[in-house]
Amino acid sequence: MTEVTGTGRVKRGMAEMLKGGVIMDVVNAEQAKIAEDAGAVAVMALERVPADIRAQGGVARMSDPDMIEKIQAAVSIPVMAKARIGHFVEAQVLQSLGVDYIDESEVLTPADYKNHIDKWNFTVPFVCGATNLGEALRRINEGAAMIRSKGEAGTGDVSNAMQHMREINGEIRRLSSMREDELYVAAKELQAPYELVKEVAEKGKLPVVLFTAGGIATPADAALMMSMGADGVFIGSGIFKSGNPAQRAAACVRATTFWDDPKVIADASRGLGEAMVGINVADLPAPHRLAERGW
Amino acid sequence: MKVGVLALQGDVREHISALIACGVQPTTVRRPSELAAVDALVLPGGESTTIAQLAEIFGLLEPLARRIAAGMPVYGSCAGMILLADEILDAKEGQKTFGGLDITVRRNAFGRQVDSFESDIAFNDGSTDLIRAVFIRAPWVERVGKNVEVLASVDSHPVAVRSGHLLATSFHPELTADHRIHRYFIEEVAKPALQKVQ
Numbered sequence: 001m002t003e004v005t006g007t008g009r010v011k012r013g014m015a016e017m018l019k020g021g022v023i024m025d026v027v028n029a030e031q032a033k034i035a036e037d038a039g040a041v042a043v044m045a046l047e048r049v050p051a052d053i054r055a056q057g058g059v060a061r062m063s064d065p066d067m068i069e070k071i072q073a074a075v076s077i078p079v080m081a082k083a084r085i086g087h088f089v090e091a092q093v094l095q096s097l098g099v100d101y102i103d104e105s106e107v108l109t110p111a112d113y114k115n116h117i118d119k120w121n122f123t124v125p126f127v128c129g130a131t132n133l134g135e136a137l138r139r140i141n142e143g144a145a146m147i148r149s150k151g152e153a154g155t156g157d158v159s160n161a162m163q164h165m166r167e168i169n170g171e172i173r174r175l176s177s178m179r180e181d182e183l184y185v186a187a188k189e190l191q192a193p194y195e196l197v198k199e200v201a202e203k204g205k206l207p208v209v210l211f212t213a214g215g216i217a218t219p220a221d222a223a224l225m226m227s228m229g230a231d232g233v234f235i236g237s238g239i240f241k242s243g244n245p246a247q248r249a250a251a252c253v254r255a256t257t258f259w260d261d262p263k264v265i266a267d268a269s270r271g272l273g274e275a276m277v278g279i280n281v282a283d284l285p286a287p288h289r290l291a292e293r294g295w
Numbered sequence: 296m297k298v299g300v301l302a303l304q305g306d307v308r309e310h311i312s313a314l315i316a317c318g319v320q321p322t323t324v325r326r327p328s329e330l331a332a333v334d335a336l337v338l339p340g341g342e343s344t345t346i347a348q349l350a351e352i353f354g355l356l357e358p359l360a361r362r363i364a365a366g367m368p369v370y371g372s373c374a375g376m377i378l379l380a381d382e383i384l385d386a387k388e389g390q391k392t393f394g395g396l397d398i399t400v401r402r403n404a405f406g407r408q409v410d411s412f413e414s415d416i417a418f419n420d421g422s423t424d425l426i427r428a429v430f431i432r433a434p435w436v437e438r439v440g441k442n443v444e445v446l447a448s449v450d451s452h453p454v455a456v457r458s459g460h461l462l463a464t465s466f467h468p469e470l471t472a473d474h475r476i477h478r479y480f481i482e483e484v485a486k487p488a489l490q491k492v493q
Contacts, residue, residue, distance in 0.1 A: 016306040017432075075387075100409075
């Protein structure tokens with residue numbers, strides 16, 4: 001009997017198990033416990049939530065290993081962590097800590113403005129952000145086992161998440177409607193490998209799980225993204241930058257499962273206190289838009 | 296026979312595809328009324344703490360535990376195995392299960408995601424063909440009750456068990472194109488159990 005680790009099926013399969021769930025950003029063990037108790041399917045361990053990275057500025061990097069290990073010790077659900085785009089040594093460090101998924105994330109300051117991490121070289125699976133189908137397929141070609149639409153992190157403004165989901169799914173629908181001999185040009189235009197383009201055209205979906213992230217702050221936001229075809233949602237600043245994190249977290253979990261039932265979403269939305277204040281993406285000067293990082 | 300898939304969270308879609316390949320038309324179950332409409336149920340892979348909590352909030356925990364005790368055939372993979380177990384180790388504090396299967400299951404027993412693996416293993420359904428088993432942060436069975444049959448093991452840890460109308464695997468047959476376990480559940484577990492009830 002030979003046991004093989006780090007196979008495509010094991011990496012992509014891990015993301016399949018997260019479907020229909022909410023992954024929450026946490027900055028310490030206490031928050032991780034709150035997230036787990038609220039029904040999160042996983043937590044993302046990071047030093048500052050995107051809203052604080054945005055407010056405080058400076059270079060944002062991988063989290064302190066001590067802090068990640070404290071979170072791993074505090075909860076029984078999967079623990080993810082972020083590495084900078086292209087920073088393969090941060091990724092190696094995170095893998096050695098035994099994190100369950102690495103987010104190669106535009107929320108941190110990129111380490112490489114040309115290349116992403118060669119994710120095939122790792123046993124641990126990676127999730128990467130994308131704003132459109134071409135970007136998603138380039139990341140999958142580099143070994144990403146899960147994709148999340150980027151949205152605009154740390155804003156509490158869901159409009160970019162919406163735009164990116166429409167973009168990705170719209171392009172998938174367009175591919176599905178094409179003649180086979182048109183897919184070569186489509187691949188060229190998407191700047192993505194032909195084999196992946198063909199696979200998406202045939203199946204009508206990405207070959208990996210597609211979550212949504214960036215700007216989700218309420219149960220209704222989470223349900224909106226699920227009805228746009230997301231397999232699940234990441235909530236970053238939206239929970240722990242709100243008035244009542246435990247209750248809001250549990251409410252978002254309920255709304256994600258019953259995204260098609262407005263009565264459940266209404267009940268989940270009651271009495272949550274203040275949502276995160278948020279920033280309109282339109283008010284952000286272009287250099288401060290995180291979604292534009294990564295290519 | 297109406298077969299449901301518990302659809303609160305997890306890889307519901309994969310179980311539905313596997314069941315369709317076995318010739319049944321599954322429905323999703325998120326509400327007590329949907330549970331009442333099915334004869335047999337599949338508990339998918341996913342996060343057992345999340346599924347248990349949603350089941351409690353939406354009033355499924357009690358009725359599902361009652362149906363299981365009353366003989367409803369149920370198959371659980373991975374998180375589904377945990378949810379069927381009478382006793383769990385390395386659980387979240389206060390974590391509940393539907394129970395009914397007299398086993399003790401250790402959560403994430405094979406380790407974290409970097410230890411997740413696939414392997415060809417023997418599955419004791421009468422065939423000697425090996426089955427491709429995918430283990431993802433998988434549990435194993437640490438104690439089996441006296442009426443529980445072990446159908447597969449890895450390094451002497453039971454990873455597939457059956458007790459009458461209940462079947463559980465710590466691996467994910469729904470992630471492969473081999474539907475032998477789902478077929479076994481429908482033909483050898485669910486159909487005989489339902490005939491007995493009638």
